[in-house]
Amino acid sequence: MAECLSATAEATEKAGAAIREGRLVAFPTETVYGLGADATNDAAVASIFEAKGRPRFNPLIVHVASVQAAEEHVVFNADAETLARAFWPGGLTLVLPRRADTPLSLLVSAGLDTVAIRVPAHETAKALLDAAKRPIAAPSANPSGRVSPTTAAHVVEGLGDAPQLAYVLDGGACPLGLESTVIGFPEGIPTLLRPGAVAREEIERVLGKRLADANAASGEAGRASPGQLESHYAPGSALRLDADTVEADEVLLAFGPRAPDAETSMNLSPSGDLKEAAANLFAMLRALDAKAGGRRIAVMPIPDEGLGEAINDRLKRAAAPRG
Ligand code: TXA
Ligand code: MG
Numbered sequence: 001m002a003e004c005l006s007a008t009a010e011a012t013e014k015a016g017a018a019i020r021e022g023r024l025v026a027f028p029t030e031t032v033y034g035l036g037a038d039a040t041n042d043a044a045v046a047s048i049f050e051a052k053g054r055p056r057f058n059p060l061i062v063h064v065a066s067v068q069a070a071e072e073h074v075v076f077n078a079d080a081e082t083l084a085r086a087f088w089p090g091g092l093t094l095v096l097p098r099r100a101d102t103p104l105s106l107l108v109s110a111g112l113d114t115v116a117i118r119v120p121a122h123e124t125a126k127a128l129l130d131a132a133k134r135p136i137a138a139p140s141a142n143p144s145g146r147v148s149p150t151t152a153a154h155v156v157e158g159l160g161d162a163p164q165l166a167y168v169l170d171g172g173a174c175p176l177g178l179e180s181t182v183i184g185f186p187e188g189i190p191t192l193l194r195p196g197a198v199a200r201e202e203i204e205r206v207l208g209k210r211l212a213d214a215n216a217a218s219g220e221a222g223r224a225s226p227g228q229l230e231s232h233y234a235p236g237s238a239l240r241l242d243a244d245t246v247e248a249d250e251v252l253l254a255f256g257p258r259a260p261d262a263e264t265s266m267n268l269s270p271s272g273d274l275k276e277a278a279a280n281l282f283a284m285l286r287a288l289d290a291k292a293g294g295r296r297i298a299v300m301p302i303p304d305e306g307l308g309e310a311i312n313d314r315l316k317r318a319a320a321p322r323g
Helices: 009-020 042-052 067-071 078-087 123-132 152-159 200-207 219-224 274-292 308-319
Strands: 003-006 024-028 033-038 061-063 092-097 114-118 165-170 181-184 191-194 250-254 265-267 296-299
Touching: 003 009, 009 024, 009 033, 009 123, 009 165, 024 042, 024 123, 024 152, 033 042, 033 061, 033 123, 033 152, 067 078, 078 092, 078 200, 152 165, 152 274, 181 200, 250 274, 265 274, 274 296, 274 308
Parallel strands: 003 165, 024 165, 061 114, 092 181, 250 265, 250 296
Antiparallel strands: 024 033, 092 114, 181 191
């Protein structure tokens, strides 16, 4: 049973030592809670897959303390440098070619010649990186295929019994609540591999050009983000999207001021604010799932702009037929 510790300086030191010993630590980032391991230790990285019950090896995001630290592991191009300067530390992940001399485990790349890397902004994540003195590989800290955790309690609920997990560092609720945006550069073209915490429009403004879409790009780009292809982020209940009304056998996930009446409902943002909705999405999906008791979750339409693109991406995955 993992120990849940309030993220004090002392607890963070203990957790950093556990990472160096090859054990797992769940920790808060500004996006979601991560399940972290020493990214240079093959066995430790393998135990992430074991703890999550992942059906196969997906490539993982490596977290580092600074741009300089990232440069030890991957080769930047000019657009990637621009994006790192603008958005790090923060909720943006860059997929870049591995350096030949990086000590990173090959397992973090899952057979690809690239590494997904980011510099997190959350104080606890930064303190853990300092304490561990290692790059930290971390997927979201949930069992495979389930909704990402945005509180320490969510982590304990899903992975508390995983023997590989030494500590859960409790740093409160994640402020952004959605996973990082993942940008890759297939054939040198900046491409949105996963919509997330940083909106496409913000990235395009900084780059001064449009992002290509992974789905519209070649099969290569599609395969380059394997986590993107399946039903994912799934709650136990069925979902019905773009719902303007609520049926008798449904609970409601509402958005905005004009929510229909429902016996059981939660509102992502009564004022229609997409940032607030992103922060509430996973926690409210969990809470409604727990209350649904076999009823379907009807979800009101969310505008597909700004953070709405990432919210709609997660909702579509949650609603997709289960494989
Ligand atoms: O916000 C986040 O990104 C959180 C926190 C903990 O940092 N992490 C996270 O990791 O969401 P995970 O493993 O649940 O999602 C990683 C995503 C997947 O869509 C995966 O396919 C993609 O990043 N990815 C990782 N490495 C890649 C690579 N080398 N090439 C292409 N896509 C990659
Ligand atoms: Mg995940």
